[in-house]
Amino acid sequence: MSYERYRAALADEPLPAALIDLDAVDRNLERLLAPVRAAGKTLRVASKSVRCVELLRYLLERGDVCAGIMAYTVTEAAHLVEHGFDDVLVAYPSAQPSDARLLAELNQGDAHVSIVVDSPEHLARLEAGAADIGGTIPLIVEVDMSWKPLGAHLGVRRSPLRTATQAADLADSVGDHPHLHFAGVMGYEAQIAGLQDANPFAPLLNPAKKLIRRRSRPSVVRTRREIGEALAARGLTYEVFNGGGTGSIHWSTQEDVLTEVTAGSGFLDSHLFDYYSDLSFDPAALFALQVVRVPGPGFVTCHGGGWVASGEPGLDKHPVPYLPPGLKLLGMEACGEVQTPLIVPKGLEIGIGDPVFFRHAKAGELAEHTNEYLFVRGDAVERRAPTYRGEGRCFLG
Numbered sequence: 168m169s170y171e172r173y174r175a176a177l178a179d180e181p182l183p184a185a186l187i188d189l190d191a192v193d194r195n196l197e198r199l200l201a202p203v204r205a206a207g208k209t210l211r212v213a214s215k216s217v218r219c220v221e222l223l224r225y226l227l228e229r230g231d232v233c234a235g236i237m238a239y240t241v242t243e244a245a246h247l248v249e250h251g252f253d254d255v256l257v258a259y260p261s262a263q264p265s266d267a268r269l270l271a272e273l274n275q276g277d278a279h280v281s282i283v284v285d286s287p288e289h290l291a292r293l294e295a296g297a298a299d300i301g302g303t304i305p306l307i308v309e310v311d312m313s314w315k316p317l318g319a320h321l322g323v324r325r326s327p328l329r330t331a332t333q334a335a336d337l338a339d340s341v342g343d344h345p346h347l348h349f350a351g352v353m354g355y356e357a358q359i360a361g362l363q364d365a366n367p368f369a370p371l372l373n374p375a376k377k378l379i380r381r382r383s384r385p386s387v388v389r390t391r392r393e394i395g396e397a398l399a400a401r402g403l404t405y406e407v408f409n410g411g412g413t414g415s416i417h418w419s420t421q422e423d424v425l426t427e428v429t430a431g432s433g434f435l436d437s438h439l440f441d442y443y444s445d446l447s448f449d450p451a452a453l454f455a456l457q458v459v460r461v462p463g464p465g466f467v468t469c470h471g472g473g474w475v476a477s478g479e480p481g482l483d484k485h486p487v488p489y490l491p492p493g494l495k496l497l498g499m500e501a502c503g504e505v506q507t508p509l510i511v512p513k514g515l516e517i518g519i520g521d522p523v524f525f526r527h528a529k530a531g532e533l534a535e536h537t538n539e540y541l542f543v544r545g546d547a548v549e550r551r552a553p554t555y556r557g558e559g560r561c562f563l564g
């Protein structure tokens with residue numbers, strides 16, 4: 168049983184400790200890659216959901232159709248290039264002159280580091296920085312993929328570009344900037360890939376979310392196809408057309424226009440990914456706390472645990488106790504800054520000194536709380552690797 172396996176692996180480790188179960192990672196990798204391989208595409212690994220250089224390297228080396236990283240800041244991209252990664256797409260814009268200069272510098276070597284843009288202002292700022300340094304910055308035009316039935320906005324607030332014509336206009340205008348190069352398009356369907364439609368913490372909303380996930384697909388497919396056609400009509404060629412996420416990989420791989428899809432969270436299966444009606448992965452990233460108190464019959468208290476995830480506040484953003492099975496958080500305290508009390512199910516023997524294994528809500532944010540990941544295979548720690556935090560790096564916190 169996994170509890171005994173993890174317990175044996177971490178027997179001599181000081182707690183809290185975070186572990187990555189490589190056997191589970193391998194299974195998740197295969198589940199994510201099978202549809203990508205079948206569609207003849209590649210998978211770009213979302214580093215925000217990993218935040219550990221050695222784990223990123225493991226995924227790229229192990230995954231036959233994994234190619235490139237989707238990074239979340241330019242300084243992170245530079246860090247990855249220093250570590251030998253040579254294909255990085257920064258998927259969130261930056262308006263900082265220092266980032267524009269750094270991007271130009273990074274592209275002077277062998278690495279290809281692109282960044283998303285969605286406005287003429289982004290182009291002007293990147294052009295100014297690149298002109299200072301020389302060389303060219305590859306750009307990815309990001310297009311909004313939200314669903315707009317009857318004028319509503321169902322999706323996240325990312326790019327203001329809504330139509331194929333708007334996307335092609337911006338792509339066309341890249342040619343007016345001597346230090347910029349149009350490299351491709353990104354359209355991330357967050358209202359499908361990032362919307363949990365089987366969430367036990369908000370069950371009443373699940374039917375509506377399921378409807379949004381299903382009904383918004385045709386508009387995503389159509390918009391992406393129209394973008395491909397609009398670019399072709401203007402003679403604009405692209406190297407990359409990126410879309411998809413863990414929560415949509417099975418159907419986004421079927422779109423001809425996409426050259427690649429992205430995934431990150433599915434490799435580690437943080438607990439928010441339990442709450443999709445059509446996904447199934449194996450938990451692969453855990454953290455262990457020690458039981459330090461038995462405050463009364465039917466309770467134990469762990470030391471630490473308040474590793475709460477970003478996003479709309481809610482109990483689903485708290486870690487969940489995972490092993491041994493059956494432990495439950497207390498509504499009044501949940502996961503606290505210094506202690507996390509748990510309700511012990513009848514029949515479970517657990518006491519002071521025992522470890523409890525938790526799952527974080529979000530895969531990447533776990534790495535912000537710990538310096539090191541213990542890579543476990545079977546019942547042993549195979550090796551250990553620093554997280555970004557362990558390397559002394561914090562890119563967005």
Ligand SMILES: Cc1ncc(COP(=O)(O)O)c(C=O)c1O
Pocket residue numbers: 213216258355360361410411412413414429430431432433
């Ligand atoms: C642009 C983009 N693509 C893909 C993803 C999917 O990442 P994951 O697979 O970790 O959910 C995200 C997540 O926010 C994203 O921002």
